[in-house]
Amino acid sequence: MAEPLRVAIAGLGTVGGGVIRLLEVNQALIERRAGRPIEIVAVSARDRSKDRGIDISRFQWVDDMTTLGEIEGVDAVVELIGGSDGPALALARRTLAAGKAFITANKAMIAHHGLSLAGVADAQDIPLKFEAAVGGGIPVIKGLREGAAANEIKRVYGILNGTCNYILTTMEQDRRDFADVLAEAQALGYAEADPSFDIDGVDAAHKLSILASLAFGSELDFEGVATTGIRHLIAADISEAQALGFRVRLVGLAEADGDGLLQRVRPCLVPMAHPLAHVSGSLNAVVAEGNFVGRLFLQGAGAGDGPTASAVVADLIDVARNEYGPAFAMPVGSLARPPRADSGDRTGRTFLRLTVQDRTGVLAEIATAMRDAGVSIESFIQRGASEDGGALIVLVTHACPERCITDALERLAGSDSLTGQPMVMHILDL
Amino acid sequence: MAEPLRVAIAGLGTVGGGVIRLLEVNQALIERRAGRPIEIVAVSARDRSKDRGIDISRFQWVDDMTTLGEIEGVDAVVELIGGSDGPALALARRTLAAGKAFITANKAMIAHHGLSLAGVADAQDIPLKFEAAVGGGIPVIKGLREGAAANEIKRVYGILNGTCNYILTTMEQDRRDFADVLAEAQALGYAEADPSFDIDGVDAAHKLSILASLAFGSELDFEGVATTGIRHLIAADISEAQALGFRVRLVGLAEADGDGLLQRVRPCLVPMAHPLAHVSGSLNAVVAEGNFVGRLFLQGAGAGDGPTASAVVADLIDVARNEYGPAFAMPVGSLARPPRADSGDRTGRTFLRLTVQDRTGVLAEIATAMRDAGVSIESFIQRGASEDGGALIVLVTHACPERCITDALERLAGSDSLTGQPMVMHILDL
Numbered sequence: 001m002a003e004p005l006r007v008a009i010a011g012l013g014t015v016g017g018g019v020i021r022l023l024e025v026n027q028a029l030i031e032r033r034a035g036r037p038i039e040i041v042a043v044s045a046r047d048r049s050k051d052r053g054i055d056i057s058r059f060q061w062v063d064d065m066t067t068l069g070e071i072e073g074v075d076a077v078v079e080l081i082g083g084s085d086g087p088a089l090a091l092a093r094r095t096l097a098a099g100k101a102f103i104t105a106n107k108a109m110i111a112h113h114g115l116s117l118a119g120v121a122d123a124q125d126i127p128l129k130f131e132a133a134v135g136g137g138i139p140v141i142k143g144l145r146e147g148a149a150a151n152e153i154k155r156v157y158g159i160l161n162g163t164c165n166y167i168l169t170t171m172e173q174d175r176r177d178f179a180d181v182l183a184e185a186q187a188l189g190y191a192e193a194d195p196s197f198d199i200d201g202v203d204a205a206h207k208l209s210i211l212a213s214l215a216f217g218s219e220l221d222f223e224g225v226a227t228t229g230i231r232h233l234i235a236a237d238i239s240e241a242q243a244l245g246f247r248v249r250l251v252g253l254a255e256a257d258g259d260g261l262l263q264r265v266r267p268c269l270v271p272m273a274h275p276l277a278h279v280s281g282s283l284n285a286v287v288a289e290g291n292f293v294g295r296l297f298l299q300g301a302g303a304g305d306g307p308t309a310s311a312v313v314a315d316l317i318d319v320a321r322n323e324y325g326p327a328f329a330m331p332v333g334s335l336a337r338p339p340r341a342d343s344g345d346r347t348g349r350t351f352l353r354l355t356v357q358d359r360t361g362v363l364a365e366i367a368t369a370m371r372d373a374g375v376s377i378e379s380f381i382q383r384g385a386s387e388d389g390g391a392l393i394v395l396v397t398h399a400c401p402e403r404c405i406t407d408a409l410e411r412l413a414g415s416d417s418l419t420g421q422p423m424v425m426h427i428l429d430l
Numbered sequence: 431m432a433e434p435l436r437v438a439i440a441g442l443g444t445v446g447g448g449v450i451r452l453l454e455v456n457q458a459l460i461e462r463r464a465g466r467p468i469e470i471v472a473v474s475a476r477d478r479s480k481d482r483g484i485d486i487s488r489f490q491w492v493d494d495m496t497t498l499g500e501i502e503g504v505d506a507v508v509e510l511i512g513g514s515d516g517p518a519l520a521l522a523r524r525t526l527a528a529g530k531a532f533i534t535a536n537k538a539m540i541a542h543h544g545l546s547l548a549g550v551a552d553a554q555d556i557p558l559k560f561e562a563a564v565g566g567g568i569p570v571i572k573g574l575r576e577g578a579a580a581n582e583i584k585r586v587y588g589i590l591n592g593t594c595n596y597i598l599t600t601m602e603q604d605r606r607d608f609a610d611v612l613a614e615a616q617a618l619g620y621a622e623a624d625p626s627f628d629i630d631g632v633d634a635a636h637k638l639s640i641l642a643s644l645a646f647g648s649e650l651d652f653e654g655v656a657t658t659g660i661r662h663l664i665a666a667d668i669s670e671a672q673a674l675g676f677r678v679r680l681v682g683l684a685e686a687d688g689d690g691l692l693q694r695v696r697p698c699l700v701p702m703a704h705p706l707a708h709v710s711g712s713l714n715a716v717v718a719e720g721n722f723v724g725r726l727f728l729q730g731a732g733a734g735d736g737p738t739a740s741a742v743v744a745d746l747i748d749v750a751r752n753e754y755g756p757a758f759a760m761p762v763g764s765l766a767r768p769p770r771a772d773s774g775d776r777t778g779r780t781f782l783r784l785t786v787q788d789r790t791g792v793l794a795e796i797a798t799a800m801r802d803a804g805v806s807i808e809s810f811i812q813r814g815a816s817e818d819g820g821a822l823i824v825l826v827t828h829a830c831p832e833r834c835i836t837d838a839l840e841r842l843a844g845s846d847s848l849t850g851q852p853m854v855m856h857i858l859d860l
Binding site (some may be wrong): 018022025026029030032033034035131137138139142146147148149151152190217274275278290291292293294295296297298299300301304306307309310311312313314316317318321322323324325326329330331334 | 459568754
């Protein structure tokens with residue numbers, strides 16, 4: 001029998017419990033596939049005494065979780081604590097310094113510190129792996145790092161946050177407003193008590209920055225992700241989009257645009273014929289468009305203990321098999337540093353929703369602003385007065401540079417005809 | 431600069447040309463990702479003088495393609511000749527015997543001889559890779575071998591033949607009959623002059639047997655795939671299925687069923703809410719359902735020079751990175767040999783289309799046969815007489831063991847009320 005891969009786990013929440021359960025339930029087949037057993041030998045978490053419904057007495061308990069990688073006999077550390085800094089980062093640094101493999105599901109930490117960690121790992125040929133950080137159980141990191149590695153990637157994009165997708169899908173199906181669905185999602189445990197990381201797009205932006213680095217061979221640039229969440233969507237945005245043949249999805253998109261790299265997370269209109277339009281509920285999906293492979297589409301459960309544990313253990317199996325290499329597909333020193341692209345140059349169709357006062361001249365004012373900014377209108381819908389005496393205007397532009405849309409909105413910004421912030425959503429190309 | 435990976439290519443058809451073009455066009459980024467250059471040094475094909483629109487004078491020409499792996503300095507051989515035996519197999523054997531990496535897109539050869547080749551490769555720790563053999567550019571081999579490796583797979587299935595999917599999609603959209611669409615597909619070059627490998631399901635069966643081996647850790651069993659093609663579908667099968675809320679797709683499915691393994695390729699009814707229903711044209715898609723990851727869905731271009739070249743070069747990059755292991759995820763000796771499951775035990779809903787004489791008593795005869803076989807009917811449609819005086823009956827059964835359907839059809843087999851062979855399609859579970 002080959003030597004087991006001896007694993008220590010930091011963090012015993014739902015995902016940590018899932019990893020322990022998976023390694024137990026699928027033990028025999030994992031041993032066959034990995035070529036050797038994968039054994040948990042030590043664990044650590046914030047609170048030792050908490051009842052987690054799993055027996056951890058079999059494992060060595062370690063009080064200071066940041067020391068797990070330094071324990072004699074541990075080959076690999078799995079980090080499931082979360083947080084971009086603090087104990088997770090200390091554990092990562094100490095584990096790699098001790099020459100042990102480090103596996104994490106922590107997108108925030110990888111988005112912020114992935115390059116410095118990879119620099120240490122790659123220099124010593126130690127595995128640093130984070131499949132579970134993006135797309136839950138979907139092998140998207142592997143898909144980009146290896147599966148699509150022969151391609152120049154034009155765009156990588158997808159639905160990267162299951163909470164937002166659940167909310168948007170429910171708003172769409174039940175024709176309900178954002179706040180209402182969010183409250184329900186919180187009650188059901190699908191959304192956090194403090195949901196801002198999810199609904200403001202931060203979580204998706206962490207993930208997008210990781211995908212972009214792998215797809216474009218560029219350094220991580222989380223700060224370069226222009227991020228807008230779904231907080232300001234109203235039921236009418238979704239129903240009007242639907243009437244026009246689109247679904248609204250929070251899309252994280254990175255695109256090589258000339259010499260620059262565009263990264264953003266925003267609610268977008270997705271044509272019904274695009275596979276992302278059929279990604280419902282808490283599913284995630286990633287699309288990569290390569291110059292030889294064409295469009296790859298990978299879909300699956302983006303969160304949850306089972307899918308996340310599946311990705312963590314897939315990483316462990318790669319390590320056990322000794323099939324690994326540079327975390328970001330190439331040595332950190334080889335990664336490019338493309339400038340951030342000017343999104344104003346980007347051309348596309350845009351959906352605009354304006355809430356306006358229902359009075360003479362408003363329509364002319366909007367039409368004039370669009371004309372003067374060089375925006376040509378493809379469709380225009382005005383819905384009669386609402387309870388508060390306002391009206392709703394929805395328009396879809398012909399393809400134009402995004403700076404023209406910005407210009408038009410600036411022209412309207414001072415107007416007292418508008419009763420609220422406009423909603424701007426780009427339309428995803430088919 | 432690290433030593434290049436020196437590659438020889440056998441077969442210079444569209445895919446061979448694609449690989450040469452890809453390695454040229456994406457040369458710089460491949461070198462960054464692979465950590466070293468990937469260089470073609472030698473080529474071989476049946477006809478040296480044929481004009482292929484690519485300059486092959488840069489490469490050493492080799493007359494006897496089976497010797498490519500024996501050339502001094504060649505590190506890896508790419509086989510793109512096709513055929514389960516003959517020169518492709520001779521090349522594989524000689525290349526591995528020479529201790530060189532072997533990469534192939536040849537599903538027929540892998541389905542028939544994959545285990546014996548893997549035995550030789552694994553024993554010497556030589557890469558044997560075949561990502562391009564299934565699903566074209568979609569990383570499905572990697573997805574199962576590595577991405578989903580932590581899971582016990584319950585079912586693996588998908589749309590594995592782009593020609594059939596193109597024909598079915600066109601029949602559906604244009605409401606045309608099979609023969610008509612096939613002839614057009616042949617004229618457009620989407621189907622071979624001799625299309626039987628595609629339309630009779632043999633190509634899909636080759637691919638399915640490979641997926642099943644990876645998913646279930648079992649030996650290849652191509653002969654164990656029960657295969658039915660799409661030749662006998664009529665336009666009405668598709669339109670009636672559509673009216674019932676389904677699309678017709680040729681589905682290759684392998685399922686662990688009790689102690690046995692069920693493998694089959696058949697036209698199936700796919701519910702509109704299932705992602706496979708939205709796989710149109712020549713796209714391929716594979717679904718893997720694991721006990722922790724849930725449902726993974728991978729979609730992309732299943733054929734064509736670009737996507738196939740993408741998969742071949744992804745394999746080369748893995749080899750260049752030294753990230754590889756046993757071809758079938760575990761040593762051949764560890765693979766299980768599950769018995770073939772009895773499909774009669776399998777329970778599900780079934781769509782039946784019967785063409786019958788339009789005369790008194792036919793309905794009673796069918797209803798009686800169903801009842802006596804223990805088949806309960808969920809919906810039943812009879813369409814009035816056609817030009818030839820016959821009528822069409824379409825029925826969907828409630829879930830029952832498949833042997834009951836077989837029994838019912840045997841009861842009807844002797845009847846002169848039926849004017850043709852019944853069409854039997856299982857309904858894919860959501």
